[in-house]
Amino acid sequence: MVSHFELKCTTQPMPKRAFVRNASPSNKFNLSTAELKETAKMLRRHVITMIATAGSGHPGGSLSAADIITALYFRILRHDPENPQWSERDRFVLSKGHAAPILYAALAEAGYFPVAELATLRRLDSRLQGHTDRNLTPGVEMSAGSLGIGLSFAIGVALAARLDSKTYRTYALLSDGECEEGQTWEAALAAAQFNLDNLTAMVDCNGMQLSGWTRDIMNLEPLIRKWQAFGWHVIDIDGHDFDQILAAFLKADKMKGKPTVITARTIKGKGVSFMENNVVFHGKAPTREEAEKALKELG
Amino acid sequence: MAEASTREIYGKTLVELGRQNKDIIVLDADVSPSTMTNFFAREFPERFFNCGLQEQNMIGIAAGLAASGKTVFASTFAVFVVCRCFDQLRLCISQPNLNVKIVATHGGISVGEDGTSHQAIEDLALCCALPGFTVVVPADAIETAVAVRAAADTYGPFYIRLSRPKTPIIYPEGYHFTLGKAVTMKQGKDVTIMATGIMVAKALEAADILARQNIDCRVINIHTLKPLDEAAIVKAASETGAVVVAEEHLAQGGLGSRVAQILAKEKPVPMEFVNLGDRYAMSGKAEELLQRYGLTPTDIEELVKSAVKRK
Numbered sequence: 001m002v003s004h005f006e007l008k009c010t011t012q013p014m015p016k017r018a019f020v021r022n023a024s025p026s027n028k029f030n031l032s033t034a035e036l037k038e039t040a041k042m043l044r045r046h047v048i049t050m051i052a053t054a055g056s057g058h059p060g061g062s063l064s065a066a067d068i069i070t071a072l073y074f075r076i077l078r079h080d081p082e083n084p085q086w087s088e089r090d091r092f093v094l095s096k097g098h099a100a101p102i103l104y105a106a107l108a109e110a111g112y113f114p115v116a117e118l119a120t121l122r123r124l125d126s127r128l129q130g131h132t133d134r135n136l137t138p139g140v141e142m143s144a145g146s147l148g149i150g151l152s153f154a155i156g157v158a159l160a161a162r163l164d165s166k167t168y169r170t171y172a173l174l175s176d177g178e179c180e181e182g183q184t185w186e187a188a189l190a191a192a193q194f195n196l197d198n199l200t201a202m203v204d205c206n207g208m209q210l211s212g213w214t215r216d217i218m219n220l221e222p223l224i225r226k227w228q229a230f231g232w233h234v235i236d237i238d239g240h241d242f243d244q245i246l247a248a249f250l251k252a253d254k255m256k257g258k259p260t261v262i263t264a265r266t267i268k269g270k271g272v273s274f275m276e277n278n279v280v281f282h283g284k285a286p287t288r289e290e291a292e293k294a295l296k297e298l299g
Numbered sequence: 300m301a302e303a304s305t306r307e308i309y310g311k312t313l314v315e316l317g318r319q320n321k322d323i324i325v326l327d328a329d330v331s332p333s334t335m336t337n338f339f340a341r342e343f344p345e346r347f348f349n350c351g352l353q354e355q356n357m358i359g360i361a362a363g364l365a366a367s368g369k370t371v372f373a374s375t376f377a378v379f380v381v382c383r384c385f386d387q388l389r390l391c392i393s394q395p396n397l398n399v400k401i402v403a404t405h406g407g408i409s410v411g412e413d414g415t416s417h418q419a420i421e422d423l424a425l426c427c428a429l430p431g432f433t434v435v436v437p438a439d440a441i442e443t444a445v446a447v448r449a450a451a452d453t454y455g456p457f458y459i460r461l462s463r464p465k466t467p468i469i470y471p472e473g474y475h476f477t478l479g480k481a482v483t484m485k486q487g488k489d490v491t492i493m494a495t496g497i498m499v500a501k502a503l504e505a506a507d508i509l510a511r512q513n514i515d516c517r518v519i520n521i522h523t524l525k526p527l528d529e530a531a532i533v534k535a536a537s538e539t540g541a542v543v544v545a546e547e548h549l550a551q552g553g554l555g556s557r558v559a560q561i562l563a564k565e566k567p568v569p570m571e572f573v574n575l576g577d578r579y580a581m582s583g584k585a586e587e588l589l590q591r592y593g594l595t596p597t598d599i600e601e602l603v604k605s606a607v608k609r610k
């Protein structure tokens with residue numbers, strides 16, 4: 001068991017912009033691409049520090065999703081960290097619940113709770129549970145951890161927006177492993193059936209799952225054609241390229257009549273050389289030495 | 300006390316069984332490094348199928364293999380195979396009475412830091428509700444090995460619940476195990492603690508503490524929750540006049556409920572229940588959680604005293 005230890009994580013203050021509710025673009029941070037890159041790096045450092053301190057957790061799938069989540073929270077989502085229950089907020093549903101650390105890092109830096117609280121990940125009585133918990137964490141929309149469930153929930157949220165004539169968008173982040181679960185494809189059928197153009201799904205296609213490469217375990221390709229056949233508008237991007245990520249979100253916004261899925265090609269463990277494409281770091285905490293090495297690499 | 304991993308011994312036992320019987324097939328749902336079915340996968344790749352993140356599909360596949368004459372072991376974490384697949388367990392395995400052995404790891408809250416989503420605390424109630432299922436919760440690694448062998452040798456659906464962390468070894472090598480027969484771990488006359496799984500070791504600890512306070516506890520390991528050893532339960536209740544049931548499970552539908560149902564009819568005595576009550580737990584270290592949610596020897600001790608007082 002890794003004992004609790006101090007790993008100092010440098011945090012620069014987030015640039016703050018004037019925030020106009022209901023205006024567009026209404027992301028309070030509205031960071032530039034260069035700023036997003038720096039922020040993603042900082043969130044990755046948090047992920048390493050948090051998981052190393054906790055002594056358990058899933059670094060690989062947090063790091064692969066870091067750029068998408070950074071883009072969402074600091075440029076795309078209409079949200080108000082001071083008012084997590086704001087009725088007009090865009091909803092972000094983390095379906096791959098084991099990537100909770102990257103979401104917590106984003107929420108903390110956005111101001112939903114103190115950054116210092118990140119050090120409590122996975123500890124008894126912490127608001128930051130091993131997998132997301134809707135009851136405990138400000139800004140967390142749904143409990144997760146059992147894979148393949150989140151897209152259905154997002155459909156319900158998106159349907160409610162339509163019923164209540166609200167303009168918020170619903171976003172759901174899935175893993176490629178989750179595309180093996182039957183429920184994901186039930187949800188895919190339903191979202192298309194209900195013409196949910198206010199729903200954007202993202203698949204973090206890092207090509208790996210717990211026990212190896214997805215293509216060797218349960219091949220999903222051709223994934224684009226599958227989602228298209230299920231009635232979705234598909235945008236295939238490099239999930240570590242902010243220009244592509246931002247362009248995809250804007251394109252999804254404009255699509256009328258069908259839901260959009262962004263298949264984001266990513267690298268598991270992205271940003272830390274010895275974690276990249278290394279299945280060992282799917283669900284293993286770095287040791288102290290490994291964490292220090294990782295933090296150095298992440299500048 | 301020496302400790303060993305029940306899932307590791309499961310993995311090793313599967314390999315031995317695979318060598319003896321070529322009709323043994325093993326299925327897993329992307330967690331073979333954790334359930335340790337990967338030992339079997341390495342030795343018998345042609346008889347191992349990683350179904351990926353498809354627990355429900357895996358249960359259907361298991362049923363088809365079993366209906367075609369195979370002895371099928373299907374493994375993943377307890378929450379995913381029981382809670383996610385209950386309908387498949389019911390209509391694909393229980394109702395047609397097929398020869399599928401569900402061996403699930405990560406039972407209970409001792410899963411620890413992964414938290415609520417990964418802690419199976421209702422699995423015993425659900426599996427005991429399936430007609431024809433044999434439900435076993437081994438108390439240590441030694442008992443795990445013999446229980447897994449017994450499952451392979453006995454026709455019909457099984458649910459065997461294992462733990463994530465290593466657990467104390469309480470049995471000697473060569474321990475003789477009989478499915479459905481409770482084991483008296485310690486004789487005693489004042490009260491009987493009936494425990495299952497990791498709570499057996501804790502019950503023995505509690506009995507030691509209580510002995511120093513002149514309370515003579517009998518300790519019974521009920522490794523098989525279904526079919527239940529009714530005779531042993533009624534006998535112990537009659538002879539000691541009070542019963543405490545300890546399990547790493549919700550209050551409803553597990554060992555406590557099952558023992559109470561029998562004793563209500565056959566031999567009502569004062570009873571107390573050591574369990575998780577009616578709530579989800581949270582993330583934390585296994586030992587911290589067991590303490591927070593009332594599953595320690597001290598918790599057993601207190602409830603034993605209250606049961607004895609009510610005699």
Ligand SMILES: Cc1ncc(C[n+]2csc(CCOP(=O)(O)OP(=O)(O)O)c2C)c(N)n1
Pocket residue numbers: 058060061062064096098145146147148175176177178204206208209210268282328329330352354379383
């Ligand atoms: C229903 C379900 N089955 C199994 C697991 C255990 N588990 C956790 S993560 C994981 C696979 C991770 O691969 P992927 O879903 O592709 O996530 P990523 O690579 O993005 O981390 C598994 C099998 C789970 N959490 N939920």
